[in-house]
Amino acid sequence: MTHLLDSAQCQRLITAALARGGDYADVFCERTVSRAVSYEEDQVKSASESARLGVGIRVVVGERTGYAYCEDLDEATLLATAARAALIAHSGPAAGSPLIERVGLPDRYGHVSPLSGVPLQERIELLRRASRRASAADARVRWVSCSLVDNRSEVTIATSDGVFVSDDRPMLRMNVQVNAEHNGRRERGYTGGGGRQGYEYFSRRAPEALADEAVRQALTMFEAREAPAGAFPVVLAPATSGILIHEAVGHGLEADFNRKGVSAYSGKVGEQVASPLVTVIDDGTVLGDRGAVNVDDEGIVPESTTLIENGVLRGYLNDRLSARVMGVAPTGNGRREGYSKVPIPRMRVTYLAAGKDDPADIVRSVKKGIYAVNFGGGSVDISKGDFNFHVTEGYLIEDGKITAPLRGATLIGNGPEVLRRVSRVGHDLALSDGMWTCGKDGQGCPVGQGLPTTLVDEMTVGGKG
Numbered sequence: 001m002t003h004l005l006d007s008a009q010c011q012r013l014i015t016a017a018l019a020r021g022g023d024y025a026d027v028f029c030e031r032t033v034s035r036a037v038s039y040e041e042d043q044v045k046s047a048s049e050s051a052r053l054g055v056g057i058r059v060v061v062g063e064r065t066g067y068a069y070c071e072d073l074d075e076a077t078l079l080a081t082a083a084r085a086a087l088i089a090h091s092g093p094a095a096g097s098p099l100i101e102r103v104g105l106p107d108r109y110g111h112v113s114p115l116s117g118v119p120l121q122e123r124i125e126l127l128r129r130a131s132r133r134a135s136a137a138d139a140r141v142r143w144v145s146c147s148l149v150d151n152r153s154e155v156t157i158a159t160s161d162g163v164f165v166s167d168d169r170p171m172l173r174m175n176v177q178v179n180a181e182h183n184g185r186r187e188r189g190y191t192g193g194g195g196r197q198g199y200e201y202f203s204r205r206a207p208e209a210l211a212d213e214a215v216r217q218a219l220t221m222f223e224a225r226e227a228p229a230g231a232f233p234v235v236l237a238p239a240t241s242g243i244l245i246h247e248a249v250g251h252g253l254e255a256d257f258n259r260k261g262v263s264a265y266s267g268k269v270g271e272q273v274a275s276p277l278v279t280v281i282d283d284g285t286v287l288g289d290r291g292a293v294n295v296d297d298e299g300i301v302p303e304s305t306t307l308i309e310n311g312v313l314r315g316y317l318n319d320r321l322s323a324r325v326m327g328v329a330p331t332g333n334g335r336r337e338g339y340s341k342v343p344i345p346r347m348r349v350t351y352l353a354a355g356k357d358d359p360a361d362i363v364r365s366v367k368k369g370i371y372a373v374n375f376g377g378g379s380v381d382i383s384k385g386d387f388n389f390h391v392t393e394g395y396l397i398e399d400g401k402i403t404a405p406l407r408g409a410t411l412i413g414n415g416p417e418v419l420r421r422v423s424r425v426g427h428d429l430a431l432s433d434g435m436w437t438c439g440k441d442g443q444g445c446p447v448g449q450g451l452p453t454t455l456v457d458e459m460t461v462g463g464k465g
Contacts, residue, residue, distance in 0.1 A: 010158035110288030189217030195434030227409035227463030242449030255322035264385035274419030290434030302332025355425025426453030
C-alpha cells in the first residue's frame with residue numbers, strides 16, 4: 001500500500017514533536033476525495049467533487065495534549081507544525097522508537113468495485129431508479145429526493161512507539177426521502193444504506209428497495225394514531241433499534257467520560273450493571289459495515305470488545321490516552337473526523353448480542369405495549385444515563401399482536417435502569433444498514449449498531465393518547 005508520507009519523514013516529525021519532551025507523539029496524514037450527487041423531481045439537482053489533504057501532529061504529556069495541523073506536505077511546514085505541537089505540550093526530554101512498518105492489515109472493507117471508478121452517469125442512474133420507483137409507487141407520493149455520497153480516504157499513521165501503517169478507506173451512502181399527502185395531511189418517509197463497500201452494494205440492496213422502504217414508512221403514517229402516554233412494556237425491533245444501545249449505553253462506556261468519573265458507569269467494572277441477558281459488544285471487524293476499520297486513527301488494529309457480559313461490566317472503549325491514564329490496553333477505539341481533529345474514544349459497531357428467545361413469542365408475551373422500529377433525534381445525559389428518543393415508526397401491541405401504527409411516541413428512561421429491565425432477548429440479531437454518523441465533541445464519525453428483538457419490561461412513553 002502507498003504511504004502518503006514515508007517512514008523517514010515521519011521519524012523526523014516525531015523527533016521534532018518530542019524535542020521538548022513528552023510521553024507520546026503521533027503523525028496522522030490524510031487525503032480524502034468525496035463525491036456527491038443529489039436527484040430531485042426526476043432531475044439532477046446537484047453534483048460535486050471535493051478533496052482535502054492534511055497532516056495532524058500530536059504530543060501527549062500526562063493528560064495534556066498539544067495538537068497542530070497543516071494542509072501542506074512541504075517538509076519545512078511539517079516540521080514547523082511538529083514544533084507547534086511540542087510547544088503546546090512541552091515537558092522534559094523524551095525519545096521515540098524507530099518506526100516499524102505494519103504489514104498484513106486485515107481487510108474489513110467490502111469494496112470489490114470502488115464507486116470512484118463508476119462513471120457519473122451510472123451513479124445518476126442509481127438515483128433515477130430510486131426516484132422513479134418511489135414516484136410511481138402510490139398517487140399520494142408528491143415529492144422524492146435521493147442522494148448518493150461516496151468517498152475514499154487514504155491515511156498514513158506513525159507513532160512514537162514504532163507504529164507505521166497506512167489504510168485505504170472507502171465509504172458510500174445512499175439516501176431516499178419521500179413526502180406524501182392525503183386529505184390535506186402530509187407524511188414523510190426516510191431511509192438510507194451503504195457502508196465501507198463499493199458498487200456491489202447495490203446488487204445486495206437495489207435502489208428500488210430503498211425507495212420502497214421510504215414509501216412504506218410515509219404511507220404507514222397515514223393510518224397512525226396518537227401514541228399513549230404512560231409506563232408500558234416496550235419491544236425493540238431488530239437492527240435500527242440498536243441506536244438505543246449506542247446512545248443510552250455506548251456513549252457512557254467511552255473511556256474519556258469514565259477516566260474523568262463523569263459517566264453513570266464510572267468505577268463499576270466487575271459490577272452487575274444490567275440484566276444477565278444483556279451482553280453488549282463493540283466490534284470493529286464487521287465486514288463492510290459503516291463502523292468497520294482495518295486500523296484505528298492511532299495505528300491500532302481493533303478487534304471485538306465485550307463491554308458488558310451477562311450483565312457484568314467488563315471494561316470501556318479506550319483510545320491511547322485513556323488507556324495510558326487508566327492503566328489498561330487500548331481497544332482500538334481512537335477515532336477522529338479528520339486530520340484537523342484529535343482522536344478520542346468512539347464507538348465502531350455497537351450491538352446487543354443475540355439471545356435465545358423466539359421473536360414472535362416475545363411479542364405474544366405482551367398484553368399491551370409498544371413495538372418500536374425506527375428512531376429519530378434524541379438526547380442523553382452521560383453523567384446520569386438519562387435519555388429520550390423520538391420514535392419515528394412504532395406500533396401498539398394489543399393482546400400479543402402488533403396492531404395500529406403510532407405517531408408522537410417518545411421513549412424516556414435511564415440507560416442502566418433500562419438494561420436491568422431487559423427480560424427477553426431474541427435470537428434474531430440484525431445490524432442496521434449503514435446510514436449513521438455519530439456526533440461527539442464537535443466531530444462526526446461513521447458508526448454502526450444493531451439489536452435482536454428485545455423486551456424491556458417497562459419504559460416511560462411520552463405521547464398524547
